[in-house]
Each structure stands twice: as structure tokens, then as C-alpha cells.
Amino acid sequence: MIIHPRHTQIIAISMLVILTVFTLAILVFIILFVFSKGLPYISFDFLFSNPEDMGKAGGIFPTLIGTIVLPLLAIIIATPLGVGTAVYLTEYTRENRITRIIRFGADCLAGIPSIIFGLFGFIFFVTTLEMGWSIISGSLTLAFMILPTIIRTSEEAIKAVPYSYREVGFSLGATLWQTVRKIVLPNALPGIVTGIMLSIGRSIGETAAVIFTAGSSLRIPNSVFDSIRTMSVHFYILAREGISSKNAYATAAVLIISILLINLVTYWIMNRFIAKKTK
Amino acid sequence: MDKNKYIINNLNVFWNKAQVLRSIDIQVPSHKILGIIGPSGSGKTVFLRSLNRMNDLVPEIRVEGQILLDGEDIYHPECDAVSIRKRVGMVFALPVPLPASIYDNVIFNPGLSGIRDHKKLDLLVEKSLKSAFLWDEVKDRLKTSAMRLSGGQQQRLCLARVLAMEPEVILLDEPCSGLDPISTAAIEDALRILKDTYTIILVTNNTKQAARVADNTAFFLMNEMVEYGPTEQIFTVPGDKRTNDYITGRFG
Amino acid sequence: MKVLTEKGIYRLLMIIALSAIAMLLLIVLFILKEGLPFIFITGIRDFLLSSEWKPAAGKFGIFPMLVGSLWVTLGAMIVGVPLGLAGAVFISEFIPRWAMKIIKPTIELLAGIPSVVYGFIGVMVLAPLIRDYFGGPGLSIAAGAIILGIMILPTILSISIDSIKAVPNSYREGAFALGATHWQTIHMVVIPAARSGIVAGIILGLGRAIGETMAVIMVVGNAVKLPGSAFDSVRTLTANIALEMGYATGKHREALFATGVVLLVIIMVLNYFAASAIKRGVKK
Known part of the structure; x- marks a missing residue:
């Protein structure tokens, strides 16, 4: 049986849509999941106070x-x-x-x-x-x-x-x-x-x-x-050693926000630069 | 001062093993426009780029022979290519404005030598743009990007940029090949005035342009210079049949 | 004066370039120097194909780790490649320009998220699901493969999108003019034309999956044994180095460097294939 090209097209494109939606859904889920679990715990205190009890309590300064x-x-x-x-x-x-x-x-x-x-x-x-x-x-x-x-x-x-x-x-x-x-x-x-x-x-x-x-x-x-701990390492230790998943989520959220900020700054610099050259 | 700006003796240029210019002898008089005509691929551009040592930038190219600029051999090992290029400005076939303001484009060379005096620079910009017949069109927007000018304006900006360098010679490599007739006329008008101050060498594959502006004309064909003389003579009583064929449009 | 500074700058740049190269060489040579003698003394066969890794008893066979890395990476490709390709094709062929302006930065953001975050989600969300539905410890090849597969999605997506976008529109117009449907155009013209870029993206994703360490440590369980199924715990080559580096000395440390040498060789071979895939694309 030969399937008409138009039907193949409908099938293929529906598959593409499903897979794409699935892919984007997973990726968006990851960001939303971390934010929903972590954002509520982020506060000025969390960012700028010292950790207590190996990071179980306190902040991440x-x-x-x-x-x-x-x-x-x-x-x-x-x-x-x-x-x-x-x-x-x-x-x-x-x-x-x-x-x-x-x-x-x-x-x-x-x-x-x-x-x-x-x-x-x-x-x-x-x-x-x-x-x-x-x-x-x-x-x-x-x-x-x-x-x-x-x-x-x-x-x-x-x-x-x-x-x-x-x-x-x-x-x-x-x-x-x-x-x-x-x-x-x-x-x-x-x-x-x-x-x-x-x-x-x-x-x-x-x-x-x-x-x-x-x-x-x-x-x-x-x-x-002197030795120092970065946020990623801190997050890894909190998560891996099961010290505090609450603080782990909060730290992960801060990490993602930092990456987001860096990307935004990059875009801003590029746009400003291009605008300046062709103004 | 010497009457001849350039004296060129037995110039041979090679691209890897292939010879792209064969024993060129020519004298270029000061304060005149020399037009170089010939079909594309005849070696005009390579010749032009030998005159300010732009060929140095292409590793495949080797230049032999003697090119004297005011009696100084520009290919002498002691001679600095950068100082030659400051004396010999160049306008390319396609206008290449740098992605910066009109003003910054014009002061590129003066900026290199560290001139910071704004009044002086302002005057220089005005003078150069006026000489390139561009001032009236851009005087109100000197700080806007040069990329937003039209093609014809961009090419005149490139000419102004060379003028701001205050060179002795200006080389133009088919400067009007991509331009409309009005922009072409503006550039030709500029050249006629500029020759009082500069020596101008104009490569063109538009023979009529050479006839209009050049005092002397050289005809290049197949890597050789076929004929060289006063423009009138070349265009009325050419000594070589090939020249006649070319200018009457039988080939090229 | 000016000529002098020009020469000075030339020399300075040359020194910079040479020292950068020296730094890069230093790493490779250092790893080789620490690891190669161990491999030759143990014997390549014994080192690669022995299943016994007992540092305390002086037994160093990395076969379980090789198998672990292989399965986890292969699984990651099975998860990541179809999703990445389908996503890339759909996004670059059907998504309007304004939506690209949102999707592209989102993908770049996802590529920048620290791998440990992916690992943590694997532990918190994925592993319990696997444990409940498929049995086993949950921390397993399957968990590692899925998490790595998702982690390399942004890489595959963004490189494939770029190479599909780079296919000249005239190709598509040519196919349309011959009466092809959009889908026929995509799979007969666009994808073959973008193939070398897509392959390069997949190989880069593969490299990232093999090289990933901390996220993998979190989700694969790290048991040194040959796995019986996709739901068994394994240990990868990278995990092996990271888990034991802190306290290893003597022979044990050399064995870890030797593991590093094996990783290095795998990555070099992959890079070679990626480079030749790109070169083929350029030639075409």
C-alpha cells in the first residue's frame, strides 16, 4: 500500500509537534520545578548571611x-x-x-x-x-x-x-x-x-x-x-549528602538566576554594540 | 621637485609561479591623472597595488624590479611599507566604510598619529569631505554610522578618508564600478580639482571615464602594458591595433 | 620607535601564544605521564578488560566502568538524539521568527544550567519513579541515561537548529517547485544538506555525556559491577575518578590517571570524527 504524500506529511509533522512539545515541556519543567521549590526560600537573608550547621540552616554568602x-x-x-x-x-x-x-x-x-x-x-x-x-x-x-x-x-x-x-x-x-x-x-x-x-x-x-x-x-x-566553596559545589554537597533539600533547591534557583542574568547581560551588550555601530 | 612622481623600471610581478605583470616601464608625472584601462584580468589592479605595497599582504605575490617614488626605491629593504602607504592613499573598487561614524571614518589616519585636538580634527573633516564633494550631504549627521550612507556617498567618504591622510598620491581601483552616473560624476569632478594637489592614478574598466578625466592613459592587456601616452593620443591615434580594438569596443 | 613597538608586540603575542599552547600541552602530557606507565605495566588488556577493581588489594580493572560509561552514554543518545532532532527540525522549519527570539535564548539558558541541577532532579524526581515502576534501586543506568539525554538536548538542539537554518532557502524553493510537500522537502533536501552540522552536534553531545561527572555520580548509584539490566546501578569512568581521587595514593592514584588517559583517548577519537564530519560538510 502506498501512503499518499499528504498523509505522510500529516503523520510526520504531528510526530514532530508531539516530540517538540515533549522536549520543550521537559526543559521548561526543569526550570519551573527548581523555581517553584527554591524561589520561596530565597531572601535577602539567605543570600547575605553565613551558613549554619554545614548549610542545613542559614544562608549562602x-x-x-x-x-x-x-x-x-x-x-x-x-x-x-x-x-x-x-x-x-x-x-x-x-x-x-x-x-x-x-x-x-x-x-x-x-x-x-x-x-x-x-x-x-x-x-x-x-x-x-x-x-x-x-x-x-x-x-x-x-x-x-x-x-x-x-x-x-x-x-x-x-x-x-x-x-x-x-x-x-x-x-x-x-x-x-x-x-x-x-x-x-x-x-x-x-x-x-x-x-x-x-x-x-x-x-x-x-x-x-x-x-x-x-x-x-x-x-x-x-x-x-584560602579554600572556598562555590554555589555549584555547595549545591552538590547539600544535595548529595542530603543535608537540606530546601536549601539545595534555593541554591539551585540562585544558580539558574545567575546564569539567566549572565545571558541577559550578554544580549544587552551585543545589542548595544550592534546599535552603536549602525546608528 | 621631480616632474615624475613615480619612475618604474622593469616591474615584474608573480603570483606563485605565474607571472601576472611583465616588464612594465612607466613614468608617472606629478599633478596629473594617469588613467589605466584594460579588460579585467589584465594586471591593472596588481600594478596599482604594487605602488603602495599592498601586495605585501598577499603571501603568494612576489614583486621584482624597481619602483621609485620621488627617487626613493619603495621596495628597498630599508623602506617601511607603512610610511609608503601614508604617502600613497588608495580607494578600493567597492566602498568599504568602517562600521563607525562618518566623522570617525574620516579621522582614522590622523587618529593613528594621536592627534586629539578637536578643532583641528573638525577642520580636517570639513576640508576632506568638501574636497570629496560629500560635505553638503552629511554635514548635519557626522556622528551617524557610515554604514547608512548610499553606495555613492560611501565611496566619496572613502575618498575623503584618504584625503584626510594628506597623501601625495591617490590610487583609485575602479572606484565607480558599482556606482550610479550621478555619483560617478561627483567623483570625477572631485578628481579634476584634486589633481592640482595630488598625483592621481585611476584604474578603470570604463574607457570613457579615462577619456573624460585622465591626462595620460596606459593600456594594459594580458599582463603587459601595450601602450602609454597622452590620453588624446591614445584615444585618437593609438599606436597599437589592440588598443584601437579595445577602445572601440571590439573586445573587453 | 614605531617599528620597535611593532616588533615588541609581535614578540609579546608570540610568547602569549606559545605559553597558551604550553599550558594545553602540559595537561595532556601530565595526564599521560602519570597514567601511561601504569597501563603498560598492568597491560592494556588487563586494565581495560578485567572486571576486578579492588584498590586495597591492588587490583585495577576498569571493565565495569567502561561498560557503565558505554551504556549510560548510549542510553543518553537514545533519549536525546530523537528528541533533539525532532525539536530542531520543527523549531527551525515551522516556528515563526518572533517565536525563535524566545526559544533560542531559552535553549541557551538551559545549556548553561549547571549539570548538578539536572542530577538533583534525577535524584528527586526520576529515581523514585523508576524505583516504583520498574523496581531496582532507582539510581540506575536508566536514570543516568534519561538525565544525560535531557542534559545534552540543548547542545544538540542549538547546533542542529543552526545548521538547518544555514541550508539556503533556494534548496527548499527548488524542492517545492518540483511539487514536493513540506515534509518531503525536509527529509529529502533539508536534512541531508544539514547533515554534517547535525552529526557534529550529536558528537559534541556524545562527548558531553561521556565526560559528565557530578550529575552522573548523583543518579547512577556507582556500584562497581557489571549491570544485568537497565535498572541496575553502575559506575562510569568519570565517576570512578571523582569518587576516589580525594584519598587515592600510589598505585591507586596512578590507576585513576590511567582511567583519565582512557577518557582522553575516547574524547580525542570523538573529536576527530566531529572535525571530519564538519570538514565533509564544508567540502560539499
Whole structure:
């Protein structure tokens, strides 16, 4: 029996609709579920007071600090390295075997499980270099983890700047560096910023690489050599050790809101940037 | 000052192994417009880009021979390509405004040398835009994006941007190929006035344009320069049959 | 003066690039140095195919973990790929532009949600359901597969949507002009044209599923044994490293690094396939 194409179409598209609705429903359910369980417990006190009894009661203030400090330091370390490498690869060398190897290496490392970075950071920074479980070990490990992403996204962004813009720069008497600084980088900025924001988001959500390098101290750190706990790690410990599911949900809600804020800020920056250029 | 701005001796250019320009000898007089005509692929653009060392940017291209700018060999190892490009401005076939304001586009080069004096820059912008016949159309919206100008306006902005650099020579690579007749006329009018101050080399595949504005004309064909002389002579009594065929439209 | 600074910048950038590369190399070499000797001393066969993992007794066979990772990842693909593909096709072909403006950021937000949150939902919602309806401990291959499958959905969705959107409209118009229905156009023209991007997205999702650690630890139960069914508890390679890293020393620590080497190799192979899939797409 041959089914008429119009009937196949109706069947196929109904399947698509059902699967899509199902998919979106699951994903929306996750956000709504966490919010419904967590949002009621979020308050000023929860955000800005210290945890009590291992996190069973009290707030999450130290983990808030950890969540800001670790990704920030990681970005400060990784951005100059990553963007500098991308500029070098795209503008200062010609395509050859070495650049291809670097690119393949960056691609591979971008896909390496974060636990491997955790393993490396734990043995290398924490143990071998005797930095201990500390902010510095954690942020260095995170910097290693996000470096490949920053290199690749910056490279893509720089490559997307039309070649004719560079020609204009050179023809108007700009040196290579002046062309890079005045024309290439400003026009690649939205892409570079997106890569950085993506990396911040990834660092905030990271648990495996952080828990073994920054530790899980709930005290407010005095220096970069003190251990710290991020929100993700805090959430993991609360959830895994069954300390308090109420506080776990609340922490998860704060985490999702932070990611949401980062995405919104990224969109805002991009839109402002595009509007400014074409106004 | 020397009467010839450029003296070019036995210029050979290679793209990888293929030769794209064959032993070009030409003298370009100061304060004149040199028109270069010829079918596409004849080597006009490569020739033009040899004159301000833009070919340096293409690793496949190798330039041999001598190009003297005011008697100075611009391909001498000691010679800095950036300083040559400051003396020799260039307008490309397609207008490429940078995604910034009209004002910022014009002051791109002065900004590089760190000029911050607003009065000076304002004057420079006004002067350059006036010389490019664009001032009246944009004087009220200098801070808006250059991307919002029409194609013809964008090309005149590119010319103004070169003028603000205060070069000695202006190279134009088919600057009117994508423009309407009115914008083309505006650019041609600008060039006729500008030649008092600058030496102008205009590559065009519109032979009539060369006839209208050029003082001297060179005809390029198949990687060689076939003929070079005063425009009148080239267009009335060409010495080479191929030139005659080309300008009368038998091919090209 | 200017020439000098130009050269200085060139050197500076070169140093930056070289140090970035050195950092990346350092990780790989470090993991290999710590793990490879152990593999060779134990023997590749014994290490990969022995089922006994008893660190206290000096027995290090990761076969159960290999099987665990394999089943959980395979299950995740079975859950994630059909949903992701169907969603991507529908969203990119049928959803109007204004709705895309809401859906795309939502998907990006979901991609950014920490994996531990997914894991927690697995523990709180999914595992009890599985325990009640299918028996077993609940924390199982099935729970891990479903949670990972959902977790990689945003990745598959967003990459597939991008590659379907990148198919030129002229292809669709060509098919319509030949009298194809919309569905015929989709499955005979659009999907084949977007195939390399879709494959790359799936492989990236696969990599994410294999590499996920904390969420998996929360939902698969972590028992070191060969599973009998989808509702048995297993331990994955990543979980093995994370669970024992804190206290491992000596041979035990080397064995964990060796587990890391195995993961590294798997990811490199996957990346190679992803890269060649993308390259094929570009050539076409």
C-alpha cells in the first residue's frame, strides 16, 4: 500500500509537534520545578548571611563570594592568553602545520571532561605545587579549562571580520598592530565577549574541576590561598549528602538566576554594540 | 621637485609561479591623472597595488624590479611599507566604510598619529569631505554610522578618508564600478580639482571615464602594458591595433 | 620607535601564544605521564578488560566502568538524539521568527544550567519513579541515561537548529517547485544538506555525556559491577575518578590517571570524527 504524500506529511509533522512539545515541556519543567521549590526560600537573608550547621540552616554568602571570585580570576587569567593566542594565530602567522596542530589541540581540549582538569589541577596545583585547596588552585584550573573555548571563539570572531576592513586599515597607513587594535578587535568584540560570557557561565556551573582544587570551605577567605566553596559545589554537597533539600533547591534557583542574568547581560551588550555601530 | 612622481623600471610581478605583470616601464608625472584601462584580468589592479605595497599582504605575490617614488626605491629593504602607504592613499573598487561614524571614518589616519585636538580634527573633516564633494550631504549627521550612507556617498567618504591622510598620491581601483552616473560624476569632478594637489592614478574598466578625466592613459592587456601616452593620443591615434580594438569596443 | 613597538608586540603575542599552547600541552602530557606507565605495566588488556577493581588489594580493572560509561552514554543518545532532532527540525522549519527570539535564548539558558541541577532532579524526581515502576534501586543506568539525554538536548538542539537554518532557502524553493510537500522537502533536501552540522552536534553531545561527572555520580548509584539490566546501578569512568581521587595514593592514584588517559583517548577519537564530519560538510 502506498501512503499518499499528504498523509505522510500529516503523520510526520504531528510526530514532530508531539516530540517538540515533549522536549520543550521537559526543559521548561526543569526550570519551573527548581523555581517553584527554591524561589520561596530565597531572601535577602539567605543570600547575605553565613551558613549554619554545614548549610542545613542559614544562608549562602561565602559561596556567593566563591562563585564571583573563582570565575572572575579564571577569566582574568584566561582572557589575555586566549585572545592574544587567537590574534597571533589569525593575524601574525600564516596558516601552516603548526597553527593546524594548535587548533586541533584546542579543539580536543575544549571537549575534555572537566573531571580531567580537576584531576590535573588536584595533582599539579594542589599537591605538586603545594598551593593546597585554594582560590588560586581553583581559578588556575578553571582558567586551563576555559582557555580552549576562549581561543576558539575569539579566533572565529576575529576571522569573521571582513578582510576588506584590514585592507582599509593598511591602506590608510596603519601598522599591523594598529589595524588589529583599531579595526579587527573592535569588530570582533561581540564574538569575543560572547565566548567570555559562555566561559563565565561554564565556570559558575562547574563542580568537578572546582571541588578538588578550591576545596569546599564555608569560611569567608582572607587571601587567594584560602579554600572556598562555590554555589555549584555547595549545591552538590547539600544535595548529595542530603543535608537540606530546601536549601539545595534555593541554591539551585540562585544558580539558574545567575546564569539567566549572565545571558541577559550578554544580549544587552551585543545589542548595544550592534546599535552603536549602525546608528 | 621631480616632474615624475613615480619612475618604474622593469616591474615584474608573480603570483606563485605565474607571472601576472611583465616588464612594465612607466613614468608617472606629478599633478596629473594617469588613467589605466584594460579588460579585467589584465594586471591593472596588481600594478596599482604594487605602488603602495599592498601586495605585501598577499603571501603568494612576489614583486621584482624597481619602483621609485620621488627617487626613493619603495621596495628597498630599508623602506617601511607603512610610511609608503601614508604617502600613497588608495580607494578600493567597492566602498568599504568602517562600521563607525562618518566623522570617525574620516579621522582614522590622523587618529593613528594621536592627534586629539578637536578643532583641528573638525577642520580636517570639513576640508576632506568638501574636497570629496560629500560635505553638503552629511554635514548635519557626522556622528551617524557610515554604514547608512548610499553606495555613492560611501565611496566619496572613502575618498575623503584618504584625503584626510594628506597623501601625495591617490590610487583609485575602479572606484565607480558599482556606482550610479550621478555619483560617478561627483567623483570625477572631485578628481579634476584634486589633481592640482595630488598625483592621481585611476584604474578603470570604463574607457570613457579615462577619456573624460585622465591626462595620460596606459593600456594594459594580458599582463603587459601595450601602450602609454597622452590620453588624446591614445584615444585618437593609438599606436597599437589592440588598443584601437579595445577602445572601440571590439573586445573587453 | 614605531617599528620597535611593532616588533615588541609581535614578540609579546608570540610568547602569549606559545605559553597558551604550553599550558594545553602540559595537561595532556601530565595526564599521560602519570597514567601511561601504569597501563603498560598492568597491560592494556588487563586494565581495560578485567572486571576486578579492588584498590586495597591492588587490583585495577576498569571493565565495569567502561561498560557503565558505554551504556549510560548510549542510553543518553537514545533519549536525546530523537528528541533533539525532532525539536530542531520543527523549531527551525515551522516556528515563526518572533517565536525563535524566545526559544533560542531559552535553549541557551538551559545549556548553561549547571549539570548538578539536572542530577538533583534525577535524584528527586526520576529515581523514585523508576524505583516504583520498574523496581531496582532507582539510581540506575536508566536514570543516568534519561538525565544525560535531557542534559545534552540543548547542545544538540542549538547546533542542529543552526545548521538547518544555514541550508539556503533556494534548496527548499527548488524542492517545492518540483511539487514536493513540506515534509518531503525536509527529509529529502533539508536534512541531508544539514547533515554534517547535525552529526557534529550529536558528537559534541556524545562527548558531553561521556565526560559528565557530578550529575552522573548523583543518579547512577556507582556500584562497581557489571549491570544485568537497565535498572541496575553502575559506575562510569568519570565517576570512578571523582569518587576516589580525594584519598587515592600510589598505585591507586596512578590507576585513576590511567582511567583519565582512557577518557582522553575516547574524547580525542570523538573529536576527530566531529572535525571530519564538519570538514565533509564544508567540502560539499
